[in-house]
Amino acid sequence: MLALENYLILSAILFAIGTVGVLTRRNAIVIFMCVEMMLNAVNLTLIAFSKYLGNIDGQVFVFFIMTVAAAEAAVGLALMIAFYKNRESIDVEDINMMKL
C-alpha cells in the first residue's frame, strides 16, 4: 500500500476543487456535482484512515455518507426542477428575490 499521506493529499485536493466549484460555478447541476465531489473526497479520507488504523468504523461511516449524498441529490434535483418551472433558468444568480 501507498503511504497514508498520498491518499490524504489526494482527498484534500479533491475537496478544494469541489469547494471552489461550489463558490464560483453558476450552473446549479455543476454545483451539485461539486458537492458530490466534496462528499467523495471525505469518503476517501475515511477509507484511507480505516485501512491505516485497521478499524472498520471508517468504512461503515462511508456507507452513511453515501446514503445521505444520494438522498440529498434527489431532493436537490427536485428543487431545481421546481425552480426551472418558475424561472426558465437554473442559473443560481437568478435566485435573487430576497435581494434588497
Next chain:
Amino acid sequence: MFDLVWLIPLCPLVGSVINGLFGKKIKNETVIGTIAAGSVFCSFIVACGCLIQLLSLPGEERHFEKTIFTWIQSGSFKADIGFLIDPLSCVMLMVVTGVGFLIHLYSIGYMHGEEGFYRYFCYLNLFTFSMLCLVSANNLLLMFVGWEGVGLCSYLLIGYYFHKKSAGDAGKKAFVMNRIGDFGFLLGLFTMWWWMGGSHNIWTINFRELASHADMFPVGGVTTVICLCFFLGATGKSAQIPLYTWLPDAMEGPTPVSALIHAATMVTAGVYMIGRMNFMYIKSPTALLVVACIGAATALFAATIGTAQNDIKRVLAYSTVSQLGYMFLAMGVGAFGAGIFHLMTHAFFKACLFLGSGSVIHAMHHALHHEHSDADPQDMRNMGGLRGKMPVTFTTFLIATIAIAGIPGFAGFFSKDEILWQAFSNPHHGAANYALWAAGACAAGLTAFYMFRLVFMTFFGETRLSAKAFSHLHESPIVITLPLMVLALLSIFGGYLGVPHVLGEALGGIPNVWEGYMEPVFAYSTEYMKHSGAGGEHGSVAMEWGLMGVSVLIACGGIALAWALYIVAPKAPEKFVATFPVLHRAVYNKWYVDEIYDFTIVNPCKALGNFLWKGFDVVVVDGIVNGVAAVVRGFSGVLRHVQTGMVHNYAFSMVLGVVVIVGCYLFR
C-alpha cells in the same frame, strides 16, 4: 338619641347614593326632591334629639363620643370613625341640617325644569354628608375627610352648568385654592402629631384627648407653627386674604348652592376648626394676632369691593367674605363663643339674602325671557321697583338686610356688636386692639351702606326694565318663599340667644344663654386668659354702652348715605364715579387682585408647565425614546447589507464559518 348620632351623616349619604345611581331613571322631580330633602330632614330630627338630650345634662357632662369602628391602626397612629357631641358640634349640626333642609326645599322649586335635576340633588346631599362629617368628627383625620369632601362638592356644584366655560373655570379655581389651603391643614396635622408624640409620647389626633393634654402645648414656638399651618387651611376654605378670590367667582353656580355652601356652611368650616382647636390657639398670641389681623383686613377689604359691584350675587359674595372676616376677628381676640354666634346668625341672614336674590333672579329671568332680551337678569342696573311685584321676597330680604347691617333688635346686631366689643376691650393684643376695632367698625359702616344700596337699587325707585317685561314679574311660588320666611324669622329672633350682659341687665335680667351654653367647650381658654391677664370684661359698663351706641350710629350712617345716594339723588353716584375715576375703577376691578395673582403666580406656573412639557417632556424624554429607536435603525441599516440575496455569498459565508471553527480548533 346620642347612640344614633351616626344617622346624622348617614341619611344624606344614602340620599346622595340613591339619587346618583337611580336619579336618571326616576324622571319624577318630586320623588328626587323628596328623597333629597327628606334625608336632610331626618338628620335634622336626629340632631334636634341630640340637642335636647345634651341640654338635659349638666354643663360639665355635655360631651358624648361614639366610635363606630377603628379606621386606621398603624403603629402608634390610630384614627377611628367616631362622632363627638358637645355644645359646639350640636350648634353646627343644627345649623347645617336646619338651614340645609330649608335650602333643599327651596331648590326643588328653583331647579325646576333643569336637565341635571337629579345630579344637583346628588351633589347637594353628598355635600351635606361631608359637612356633617366635618362638624361631628371626633378626630382630625375624619374632620379632614369632611374638609376635602366639601371642597370636592363645592367644585362639582359650582361647575354645575358645565357647558359654560366660566362655570368650569370657577369650579377649578375654587378647588385649586382650597387645595392650597388643605396643604396647610395637613402640615399642621402632621406637625402636631409628630411633635406631641415625639416630645411627650402622646400619639393622638382625637379632639378630646388633645384638649385634655392642652397644658403640654408650649406658649408660642411650635404651637405657633401648628396654628398658622391650620389657619392657612382656614383661609383657603373660608375665603380670607390671601385665598379668597375663588368665592366671588363661585357665584357661577346655582343660587341655592351659593346660599348653602358659600354662605351658611362650607365657608364656616375654618371658623369651626379654630373653635375646636381653641385650646391650642390660646397658647399662641402670635397666631391669634395673625388670625385677628387677617380677619379684620379681609372684612374691610371685601367691604370696599362690595360697594361698587353691579351683580346682585357678587355683592352678596363679597359680603360673605367680609362677614367671615368678622368671625375670624372674633376668634383672633379670643372671643371664640362670639365668633360661633356670628357664624350662626350669619348663616340665617346670609342664606335668606342669597335665597331672596335667587327669587329675584328667577323672576327677572322670566320677565326678560318674555321680552326675548338677553340683558343680564342678575345685574342690578336692570332692576328697580320690584317691591310692589314681589312683596314676600322684598319683606324677607329687607329683614335680612337690617339684620346684617347690625340694627338693634335683629340678630346681626347682637353678634356683630359682641365681636366689636370684645375686639376693643379684650387687651390680648395691646394697642393693636384699637386698630382691629376701628377696621371692624369701618367695615360695619360699609356693610350697612352697600347692603342698603343693593336693596334700594333692586326694590325701590323706578324700574329700569321695559314696561312689558315689568308686567311679567310675579312673586315666586310657596316652595321658594316659605324658606325665605322661616329664615327671616330666624334672622330676627335667632339673635336673642346671645343678649349681651349690659343690655340684658338693663332689660330686666335676660341672661346670655349663648355664653353659658358654649362655656364647656371654651372653658380651658377662658381660664387661661384669666390667668394670663387677658380676657374677660375689661372695659367698663359705660364703655360698652358707648361702643354699642357708636356701632348703631355707624350702621345708621351707612344706611343714610345709601338712602341719599340711591333714593334722594339717583344721579349722585354717577357724578361721584366721574370725580374719582381711578378709585372707582380700582374698586370695581376688585383692586386688581386677580390680575396680580395671574401675573405673579398663575402665569409663572403655566410657563413652568409649558417649559416642562415642551422643553423637557418632548425634547428629553421623547428624545431618549426616539433616540434609542434611531440607534437601532442605524445599526440595522448597516447590518442589513449582509443579506445580499445572492446564493454565492451565502455559500461563501458558510465556508468562512467552517474555516474559522477549524482554525479555532487548530490554534487552541
